[in-house]
Amino acid sequence: MANIIRRGPFSELMNMRNEMDRLLGDTFRLFDQKLVDGRFGLNPSMDVYETPEEVVANIDLPGVKKEDIKINIVNNEVSVSGEVTRENKVENGTYFLQERSSGKFYRSFTVNTPIDTDKVKATFKDGVLELKLPKAEQAKPKEIQIDE
Structure with missing residues (x-):
């Protein structure tokens, strides 16, 4: 059947x-x-994690000069922008494959806790921008003792 x-x-x-x-x-x-x-533009990869003391962001920016990076923090929104420039000239040759991107980039994220913007640290090494965003004192966890 x-x-x-x-x-x-x-x-x-x-x-x-x-x-x-x-x-x-x-x-x-x-x-x-x-x-x-x-x-419109490039969208670099990033990792963001939180510890009891701070929020840390690692953003991949290969081929970018540190002087071409702009970092802004407004109302707990962190934004990173800039431009990647690539030399596209080859003497005595022709490209048959070209995958590396160039142009403006922009990434932003919102931190869910108040940040002490006066203590923010930014380092740039091996094409990775690291932002250390310390939490404001009122946002840090506090243990409360119970009175008898």
Whole structure:
């Protein structure tokens, strides 16, 4: 006895549309986010973690000079921006592969705790920008003793 599978007339088209949405979803989501931000450009990778004393961000900026990096903190939103420039000239040759990006970059993130902006430290070594954002005193955890 054969099994009968019922299909609607447009099921294959809907399957194809769902697959295209899945494949292109990330691309359009990133594009839409850049439209919302009003910024186009490179989006460097970063890691952000928190300790009891501070928030630390490590941002990959290979090929960037430290004097080309701008760091701003406004209302606990940290933003890092600048520009990557690459020399695209080759004497006596022609590129057959060129993957390294150049142009403006911008990254921002919001810290969920007040930051002591007077004590922020930024270091740049081996293409990695490290931001150490100390928590303000009122944001640091305090242990309370119970009176008898």
